[in-house]
Amino acid sequence: MSLITVKAQVHADPQTETVLKDAMFCATKVYNGLLWHLRKEYEGTGKVDISRKNLNRILKELPWAKGYYSMSV
Numbered sequence: 181m182s183l184i185t186v187k188a189q190v191h192a193d194p195q196t197e198t199v200l201k202d203a204m205f206c207a208t209k210v211y212n213g214l215l216w217h218l219r220k221e222y223e224g225t226g227k228v229d230i231s232r233k234n235l236n237r238i239l240k241e242l243p244w245a246k247g248y249y250s251m252s253v
Contacts (some may be wrong), residue, residue, distance in 0.1 A: 213242040 190200060217238045222228045 210239065210242070214238055217241070 190197065192200065214235060218228050218230070
């Protein structure tokens with residue numbers, strides 16, 4: 181499995197930087213959680229359902245689901 185790393189630098193006031201870091205943290209948790217569940221599904225069944233309905237179902241099962249930004253999905 182190949183990995184992609186993106187390096188970026190943001191110049192912002194401290195309040196905006198805090199909001200951006202929090203949004204990136206939430207997006208990362210959502211992405212990693214969805215990948216983990218989809219990988220487990222693939223290992224168990226040999227196929228993956230990537231429909232919006234299934235992804236939303238998985239999101240609701242993730243720890244701290246209520247803390248994520250709804251737009252992260």
